[in-house]
Amino acid sequence: METEIHKRFMSRVRLPSRRGLLRALAAGTAAVLAPRFASAQAAAVHTRPIPSTGEQLPVVGLGSWITFNVGNDPVARDACSDVMRAFFRAGGRMIDSSPMYGSSQAVIGHGLEKLKGAEGLFSADKVWISSGSRGRSQIEASRRAWRVPRFDLLQVHNLLAWQEHLPTLLAMKAAGELRYVGITTSEGRRHREFEQIMRTQKLDFVQVTYNVLDREVEERILPLARDRGMAVIINRPFREGELIRKVQRRPLPAWASEIDCANWAQLLLKFIVSHPAVTCAIPATSRVDHVLENMGAASGRMPDEAMRARIIAHVEKT
Amino acid sequence: MSEWWTYSLSDFLLFSPRTYYRLFELYNRDIWPAHLLALALGLAILAMWWRGGAWRGRAVAAILAACWLFVAWAYLLERYDTINWAAKYFAIGFLLQAMLLIGGGVVLDRLAPRPASDPFGAAGLVIFVFALALQPLIAPLVGRPWAQAEIFALAPDPTVLATLGLLVAAERPHWNFLAIGCIWSSISGGTLWTMQSPDAFLMPAAAVLALSLTIWKALRASSERRSSASGPRKGL
Numbered sequence: 001m002e003t004e005i006h007k008r009f010m011s012r013v014r015l016p017s018r019r020g021l022l023r024a025l026a027a028g029t030a031a032v033l034a035p036r037f038a039s040a041q042a043a044a045v046h047t048r049p050i051p052s053t054g055e056q057l058p059v060v061g062l063g064s065w066i067t068f069n070v071g072n073d074p075v076a077r078d079a080c081s082d083v084m085r086a087f088f089r090a091g092g093r094m095i096d097s098s099p100m101y102g103s104s105q106a107v108i109g110h111g112l113e114k115l116k117g118a119e120g121l122f123s124a125d126k127v128w129i130s131s132g133s134r135g136r137s138q139i140e141a142s143r144r145a146w147r148v149p150r151f152d153l154l155q156v157h158n159l160l161a162w163q164e165h166l167p168t169l170l171a172m173k174a175a176g177e178l179r180y181v182g183i184t185t186s187e188g189r190r191h192r193e194f195e196q197i198m199r200t201q202k203l204d205f206v207q208v209t210y211n212v213l214d215r216e217v218e219e220r221i222l223p224l225a226r227d228r229g230m231a232v233i234i235n236r237p238f239r240e241g242e243l244i245r246k247v248q249r250r251p252l253p254a255w256a257s258e259i260d261c262a263n264w265a266q267l268l269l270k271f272i273v274s275h276p277a278v279t280c281a282i283p284a285t286s287r288v289d290h291v292l293e294n295m296g297a298a299s300g301r302m303p304d305e306a307m308r309a310r311i312i313a314h315v316e317k318t
Numbered sequence: 319m320s321e322w323w324t325y326s327l328s329d330f331l332l333f334s335p336r337t338y339y340r341l342f343e344l345y346n347r348d349i350w351p352a353h354l355l356a357l358a359l360g361l362a363i364l365a366m367w368w369r370g371g372a373w374r375g376r377a378v379a380a381i382l383a384a385c386w387l388f389v390a391w392a393y394l395l396e397r398y399d400t401i402n403w404a405a406k407y408f409a410i411g412f413l414l415q416a417m418l419l420i421g422g423g424v425v426l427d428r429l430a431p432r433p434a435s436d437p438f439g440a441a442g443l444v445i446f447v448f449a450l451a452l453q454p455l456i457a458p459l460v461g462r463p464w465a466q467a468e469i470f471a472l473a474p475d476p477t478v479l480a481t482l483g484l485l486v487a488a489e490r491p492h493w494n495f496l497a498i499g500c501i502w503s504s505i506s507g508g509t510l511w512t513m514q515s516p517d518a519f520l521m522p523a524a525a526v527l528a529l530s531l532t533i534w535k536a537l538r539a540s541s542e543r544r545s546s547a548s549g550p551r552k553g554l
Binding site (some may be wrong): 066067069070071072073100101102103139170 | 331332333335337340341344397400401402404
């Protein structure tokens with residue numbers, strides 16, 4: 001069974017050899033920890049280059065969907081700040097949000113202020129409004145909520161009015177108001193149109209859903225991103241926790257230690273970030289212990305193609 | 319706007335159940351002791367409805383309108399809007415309902431009650447008493463703290479349910495007064511269902527019950543009109 005799945009998987013996905021994969025990740029493993037956040041506990045994290053500039057990004061970022069939308073609750077806001085502090089200390093850089101996520105942007109801004117800024121921060125946000133002419137004002141409102149001078153990356157959220165927003169984002173990039181431009185989708189929505197935009201537009205980033213059970217993007221989008229030189233952010237790595245709950249009914253297999261995984265979250269994340277086209281995954285959490293678990297997936301040995309097939313087979317029969 | 323069809327109900331659940339219920343906890347803490355006033359208003363409605371009086375329909379409509387306005391401002395705009403960008407649209411709906419109650423109930427006096435001995439009058443009052451006295455108990459009954467209880471006149475669900483009860487207990491069917499309450503009940507039920515809350519069924523079930531009773535009441539009134547109209551002709 002495993003061999004069959006492995007063959008099917010390998011026929012769809014072009015993966016490097018184990019040695020090649022490890023060499024690539026080792027090359028990307030860099031001292032990305034800003035001195036401010038370096039700590040005794042932080043292991044060197046694997047990084048991947050953003051193809052359009054070569055800038056290195058840690059392979060695990062931090063999402064904010066649901067988990068950071070805590071309104072004005074001071075206790076919950078401080079808990080989110082603690083998550084951000086732990087994330088940066090463990091070597092994380094990219095935080096992703098959207099105006100669609102309620103108070104998440106303001107909660108990130110609260111956290112950044114509490115942490116007195118974040119030298120290593122890679123700020124990724126989105127524009128999500130059906131009116132193209134109101135895109136700029138929404139972006140400005142988002143920037144004020146984050147309390148940052150500018151965003152590193154802005155993406156058109158779920159392709160909403162992308163024809164109007166992309167020219168705005170590209171103009172902002174040209175004017176130096178923004179470093180990178182991208183588009184997003186999730187849960188397999190509108191992949192055909194997504195691919196078409198990837199083929200015709202000059203994008204730095206794309207963001208899609210990918211995890212051990214949702215692997216449709218392996219077919220065309222991930223190879224296309226490699227061909228077009230686009231960085232790939234992966235959302236819903238745990239299907240909003242559903243995947244973790246499913247696999248945790250069974251003990252972590254003993255062979256997980258071969259790739260330095262101490263828990264299911266790390267195994268599932270290492271499956272994602274070991275795909276050669278993936279730049280980083282952005283699991284969301286409101287718990288410090290979970291963010292530390294997630295960041296653990298950014299270091300140590302990574303699965304090769306045989307181990308990836310083994311993870312798929314194991315989770316699919318769970 | 320063709321993109322909207324790609325979203326599912328769960329895509330609009332922007333917050334965790336913990337955040338949602340914690341919002342009620344912080345809200346209750348901030349507005350205490352408004353709960354005592356809310357309880358007094360509920361009891362006043364009950365007393366007026368029960369005991370009669372020429373102004374009772376107008377007075378009850380005025381109190382209900384004030385409750386809907388307070389929920390729109392204090393809860394939906396000031397609190398819920400911090401975690402749900404759709405809350406401002408819900409607040410507009412609550413404002414509209416308050417205006418309907420003022421226009422139809424206070425100005426035109428169309429919220430005349432049925433006697434409690436009438437089956438619709440009794441059923442409506444049971445719904446009202448449930449919203450006033452039992453709905454706040456749901457939080458502790460399903461394992462949430464007392465501090466997260468939802469109270470009539472302060473939180474949307476019991477305010478809507480109490481209004482639906484009084485509309486069932488009213489003399490005539492009021493379809494325009496029912497509409498917003500039923501829409502809110504489906505929104506609330508959908509939100510709680512997406513959060514897998516055990517009480518998710520309550521508001522949609524209450525709306526279906528109120529609608530069914532109102533349809534029944536309308537059919538019975540229509541049949542009574544027909545029989546009273548045909549009666550005298552037979553006599554002639």
